[in-house]
Amino acid sequence: MKHSVVSLTINGAERQMLVAPGSTLIDVLRESQGLTGTRRGCEQGACGTCTVLVDGKTAMSCMLPVETIEGAHVETIEGLTPPQGLHPIQEAFLQGFATQCGFCTSGMIMVAAALLAKNPNPSREDVVRAISGNICRCTGYEAIIDAILDAAVRIRSAAHAEAA
Amino acid sequence: MLQTVAMPGSVPEAQRFLSNLEGAIILAGGTVVMPVLNYGTDAFTSLVSLRKAGLSGISVETGKTTIGAATTLTELEDEKALAFLHPALDTIASPTIRNMATAGGNLFVKQPYGDLTVCLIALGAAATIAGAKGERIEPVEQTVSSGVKAGEIVTQVSFAMPAKDAFKFTKATRKAFNSAAIVTVAAVVVLEGGVVSSARIALGGVAKTPVRATSVEKALTGKLFDRAHVEAAAKEALKDIDPADDAYASAWYRARVTPVHVRRALLGE
Numbered sequence: 001m002k003h004s005v006v007s008l009t010i011n012g013a014e015r016q017m018l019v020a021p022g023s024t025l026i027d028v029l030r031e032s033q034g035l036t037g038t039r040r041g042c043e044q045g046a047c048g049t050c051t052v053l054v055d056g057k058t059a060m061s062c063m064l065p066v067e068t069i070e071g072a073h074v075e076t077i078e079g080l081t082p083p084q085g086l087h088p089i090q091e092a093f094l095q096g097f098a099t100q101c102g103f104c105t106s107g108m109i110m111v112a113a114a115l116l117a118k119n120p121n122p123s124r125e126d127v128v129r130a131i132s133g134n135i136c137r138c139t140g141y142e143a144i145i146d147a148i149l150d151a152a153v154r155i156r157s158a159a160h161a162e163a164a
Numbered sequence: 165m166l167q168t169v170a171m172p173g174s175v176p177e178a179q180r181f182l183s184n185l186e187g188a189i190i191l192a193g194g195t196v197v198m199p200v201l202n203y204g205t206d207a208f209t210s211l212v213s214l215r216k217a218g219l220s221g222i223s224v225e226t227g228k229t230t231i232g233a234a235t236t237l238t239e240l241e242d243e244k245a246l247a248f249l250h251p252a253l254d255t256i257a258s259p260t261i262r263n264m265a266t267a268g269g270n271l272f273v274k275q276p277y278g279d280l281t282v283c284l285i286a287l288g289a290a291a292t293i294a295g296a297k298g299e300r301i302e303p304v305e306q307t308v309s310s311g312v313k314a315g316e317i318v319t320q321v322s323f324a325m326p327a328k329d330a331f332k333f334t335k336a337t338r339k340a341f342n343s344a345a346i347v348t349v350a351a352v353v354v355l356e357g358g359v360v361s362s363a364r365i366a367l368g369g370v371a372k373t374p375v376r377a378t379s380v381e382k383a384l385t386g387k388l389f390d391r392a393h394v395e396a397a398a399k400e401a402l403k404d405i406d407p408a409d410d411a412y413a414s415a416w417y418r419a420r421v422t423p424v425h426v427r428r429a430l431l432g433e
Contacts, residue, residue: 002167012181020166021168021169022211024202043199044202044203044274045198045199045204045264048258051260056262057238058259058263059260059263059264060261060264062198062202063194063195063198063202064264065169065191065194065198065213066173067171067213067222068169069215070171087254111260128341129254130260132259132339132340133258133259133260134260
C-alpha cells in the first residue's frame with residue numbers, strides 16, 4: 001500500500017498531507033487536521049451530516065477520496081465561523097433554537113451557506129430543496145428552515161448596512 | 165482494502181489502469197462506489213477515478229447534444245440549453261448528491277434510481293463506449309440492459325434535441341424532494357396535426373433496469389393525441405413492466421399506478 005502526498009486548501013490555508021489510498025476527505029479533516037466540526041454519519045451519502053464545500057459546492061466528505069480532489073479548496077464549519085463571534089447563519093440557528101442534539105447542524109449550516117451564496121433571497125421551498133439531502137434525526141426541520149430564512153434576512157440587511 | 169487510487173489524465177490511460185490494476189473499479193462521482201467501499205464488504209482493491217480524464221463537459225450543437233460521462237448532474241442543471249431536463253434533474257436525490265453524481269454513473273445505478281437514464285432512453289440517446297479495440301456507439305437502452313464489459317468505459321452520451329414541448333416527464337415519489345421512484349416516466353412525443361407521428365417512452369422503477377414502453381408507443385402512434393387515446397395506450401404499459409417490491413412501493417402498487425402516471429406524463433396533467 002503506497003501512501004501519497006495530497007495538497008488541499010482547507011479554510012484558506014494550504015495544507016499538504018500524507019494519505020493512505022482511498023482516505024476520504026472526512027478522514028483527513030477529522031483525523032489529521034483536527035477539524036472535528038464536520039460529523040461522520042452514515043458514510044452512505046444518505047444523511048448529509050458530513051457536508052463541506054469543495055470549490056464552493058456542497059459535497060459529502062465521506063464519499064470523496066482526497067487523491068481525487070488534489071488542489072481543491074475545502075471549506076468546513078470551522079472556516080465559516082469568523083475569528084470573533086458567529087456567522088449570521090450560526091446566529092440564526094442559535095437564536096431560532098434550530099439545534100437540538102446538534103449532530104446535523106454543521107452539515108445543515110454548510111448547505112445553507114451554499115444556498116445563500118447562490119440565492120440570497122430563497123423561498124421556503126428553495127430551503128427545503130437545499131436541505132433535502134440532510135437528515136435531522138431529532139426532526140427539527142421547521143426550526144432549521146425558519147433559521148435559514150432568518151439568516152438570509154440577516155445577511156441581506158448586513159450587506160445593505162455595509163452598502164449604506 | 166484499497167491499495168491504489170489512480171488518477172488517469174485521459175481515457176487511454178484510464179483503460180491501461182483498468183487492465184493492469186487488480187480488483188479495479190471505475191470511480192466517477194463516487195455516490196454509488198464510495199458507500200460500498202465505506203461499508204467494507206467489497207473486494208475492490210483499486211479505484212480508477214475519471215475526475216481528471218477529460219470526460220466533463222456539455223456541447224450543444226444544432227442537431228446534437230453531447231454530454232461527457234463525468235459531467236455532474238448539477239452541471240446539467242446549470243446548462244440553459246438543457247432546461248427541458250430541469251424538472252427531471254430536480255427530482256434526483258439532493259442538490260449535494262447532484263454536485264457529485266455524474267451522467268455516466270447514472271447509467272449504472274440500481275433501480276429505482278437512475279432517472280436521468282430514463283430521460284436519455286426516451287431521447288433516443290447513444291452511449292459512446294471506449295473498449296480494448298476502440299470505440300463503439302450503441303443505444304443507451306442497450307448499455308443499460310446488457311452493461312459494459314470489464315475494462316470498458318462509457319465516455320459520453322449524445323442525443324438530438326427534442327422539439328419544443330415534445331419532451332414529457334413525471335416521477336411518482338414518496339416525498340417532494342430526494343426520493344427514489346415509485347415510477348418514472350419520460351417521453352418524446354411528436355405530433356403532426358394533432359396525431360402522434362412518433363413516440364418514444366421510457367419507464368423507471370418498474371423493472372430490473374429502465375425500460376422502453378414499446379407497447380404504449382405502438383398503441384399511441386398514428387392516433388389522435390387526446391385523453392381517450394392516451395388513456396387507452398397508457399394501459400398497455402403493463403405489458404412492458406416487471407415491477408418489484410422495495411421500501412418505496414410494492415410491485416402491486418407500482419403496476420396499479422404506472423398507467424396513470426404514463427397518462428399524466430403524456431398529457432402534462
